[in-house]
Amino acid sequence: MLWQSIAPVVDLVFPPRCPICGDAIAVQNGLCSACWSGMVVPGEPACALCRRPFSSDIEHGAICAPCLAEPPRHDGIFAATLYNDPSRKLVLALKHGGKIAMAGMLAGQMAARVPHVGPGWLVVPVPLHRWRLWQRGYNQAVELGRCVARERDARLIVDALERHKRTPSLGGLGRKARERALSGAITVNPRRKDMLRGAQVLLVDDVLTSGATSNACVSALKRAGAKAVAISCYARVLDEGLPG
Known part of the structure; x- marks a missing residue:
């Protein structure tokens, strides 16, 4: 080569x-x-629905308390790492440092966590609003999705989702406030609806924090008729899963 x-x-x-x-x-x-x-890779045992790691041995197929309280619409969250200082530095370098070449390394770790994804699957990046895309010059989720799709021999659909309004930072907002901020913000591209109907979709993003943005994406994809929507991220914010 x-x-x-x-x-x-x-x-x-x-x-x-x-x-x-x-x-x-x-x-x-x-x-x-x-x-x-220093990286923390989520392992087993884990919630059967969202893959949240359990802190102690629990029987296979157990479901975590958040999923019991509110069953998720997604079909699993597959994180390459848990969000800590080392993974944060990698994400910031890709997201704000302009180091797009790092996407391949991060996506390789993500692809290893989704061995069930392969030919026939669609890889859909979480969208950016056009003004944020213009300011940054690229969408880090697209760069990760491109590499994950190549690793898993899946099909990348860059414009399957559209973000119609800029949303404020969701950090510190409660669940209802996050839902209001994202209401109507993310929709399916009308030109991609036929492609999404009945499809198995891997939604890709760099970091999953509260899950509000990914939930909005999953809801839009499911309304469009997607058969299954799994989520792949590089780092997942789960402080309870970190050592100590």
């Missing part, structure tokens, strides 16, 4: 560095051992 042939030259001009701490590493798009050990 072309990349393999020029990799030694790239490494000579741009010596591989850990994107978190800057230490020298063996290959491009990797992490040093110290930073990698």
Whole structure:
């Protein structure tokens, strides 16, 4: 492959560095051992519906309290990591630091968490409002989705969802306030409705915090007739899942 042939030259001009701490590493798009050990990968046992890790041994098929209180419309959340300091630095570098080349490394970890996704699936990125897209120059969810789709041999549909209004930061808002802020903000592109009807969809984003945005996306996709909508994110905010 072309990349393999020029990799030694790239490494000579741009010596591989850990994107978190800057230490020298063996290959491009990797992490040093110290930073990698700081990542938290969600494991088992986990909720059968949302994949929220349980803190103790619980029988297979158990459902967490939030899902019991309000059954989700999605068909599973598959996070590559839990949101902590190392994963936050990677997300910020991709999202606000303009380091789009990092999308491949992050998406590789995401793709490994969704082995059930493959040919016949549609990969749909969470949309940005056009003004935010214009300001940033790219949608990080699209860059991640492009790489995940390639890894899983699925089909990327960049414009399946549309964001019609800018929403304020949802941090600190209650559930009802988040729902009001997102009401009518995200809809399905009319030109993609036929494609989505009966489809299995993997919704892709960089971070899943409260789930309000992804829930709005899932609801729009399900209303359009999607058969199943699973969620793939790089980092999921679950403080109770972190060590200590």
